[in-house]
Amino acid sequence: MDFLDYRPQLLYQNDEGYDIGPLSKDQKYLALSKSLNTNDSNLFLYNLENKEKTQINKEQSANNGQDFTPDGTALYYTTDFGNEFSYLMKYDITTGESTKVMERDWDIMGSYFTKDGTYQVTYINEDAKNVIEVMETATGKNIDLPSFPNMDITNVGFSDDENMMRFYAGGSQTPSNLYVYDLETKEQKQLTNVLNTEIDQNDLVSAEVIRYESFDGLEIPAIYYKPHQASEANKVPALVSGTWWSGGQSGQNFSSFIQYLVNHGYAVLAVNNRGSSGYGKSFYKMDDLNHGDKDLKDCVEGKNWLASQPEIDSDKIGIIGGSYGGYMTMAALTYTPEEFDVGVNLFGVTNWIRTLRSIPPWWESFKDALYLELVNPNSADSVRLRAISPLFHTDKVTKPLIVLQGSKDPRVLQVESDEIVAGVKKNGVPVEYVLFEDEGHGFVKKENQIEAYSRVLQFLDVYLKGDEGTPIKDGESIESDI
Structure with missing residues (x-):
């Protein structure tokens, strides 16, 4: 031009x-x-x-x-x-x-x-x-x-x-x-000083790169955020966070959401499970046609690493994630229902068949590559996609869950979260559903970010930390349209 x-x-x-x-x-x-x-x-x-x-x-x-x-x-x-x-x-x-x-x-x-x-x-x-x-x-x-x-x-x-x-x-x-x-x-x-003036820089924590051995001996890298107040005498609850897209990587960069949770007393382990980028192409390819299996086991072993740390309350460890990380959250609550104490699912994939069939036009050049990694949803092999889709196995979920979703999300459609909430609710499990009418794949409006983070914290305080609050009765679903 x-x-x-x-x-x-x-x-x-x-x-x-x-x-x-x-x-x-x-x-x-x-x-x-x-x-x-x-x-x-x-x-x-x-x-x-x-x-x-x-x-x-x-x-x-x-x-x-x-x-x-x-x-x-x-x-x-x-x-x-x-x-x-x-x-x-x-x-x-x-x-x-x-x-x-x-x-x-x-x-x-x-x-x-x-x-x-x-x-x-x-x-x-x-x-x-x-x-x-x-x-x-x-x-x-x-x-x-x-x-x-x-x-x-x-x-x-x-x-x-x-x-x-x-x-x-x-x-x-x-x-x-x-x-x-x-x-x-x-x-x-x-030229700029973007940190909110109400935040004390000393209250924020530095991430630490750690590595642990997974179930099969593979070394898994992860980013560990430990609250300042955490110690053997003052054990804190913790969260495992999966990568937020398939093939992504959790990095040593600033995350306001993670710092918010850590500041309120939650340790966070951002796991770069097999299939994550940045650690060589062999590591990157290890989850091909294996999603919801070995990559999930890597997250479970991350939980075990957390449980072995002297500053962590081993009886209070949840799992959190968005997009693909939201899928890992639901896979964990579905396929390993006793491993994590709560789940936080932000616009996570729960039905791979529908998600792959609704790939937006701007992903067209990448569609065939995704099919090779996950399976063509229009082929006979799609039976495998059903097997690894939490939506079809919600009867296995036994732990409290919060789901956050944007109604205009073109990648993970709102119906994904609608149906997962309805399915888990049938089990008599506490479920909270927060729906943003003006958001897509991720929450970009500041007021919505504040609302989303606050609702997640409130949920964790009640169901993971065990603070006094207003817990949801078993089988009750709190749904909010924002």
């Missing part, structure tokens, strides 16, 4: 369901990718002048276009071919040759050049934490970035003249603030 008169010009029409990658500065080349499964994809170079498309990768692997060199002669891309983790490659457009230019012990998640190519910025997912390297292209050496106690730089950008850098810095115990940094004088200035 021309930003002087806002007149659009069609460069490429995506009729074949590709994911659109970077565009070269001269607008001659476009990178396209096509998902093969949830990990692997083919990468193509598309010539916008002659309409020719060239496949860059020779073998099946995860391939993602990152950026063209400023002179448009090469494309940088990430791949995991022959390796557990993604590394950075350079594809020479003239010769068609690819060479490895950067590799780390973790996934390289992204890389781009500044406007004139003075710097190359690379993002690395290092043990669930975002690490940034800024390399001076003329020397091949990384520049020194500002440092902060207990915080990391999470994102950077450069001015057009490449003399100034803006960056965000934050940590698990503080939301990110925006800074500007003069690359010549090394002077920096903080």
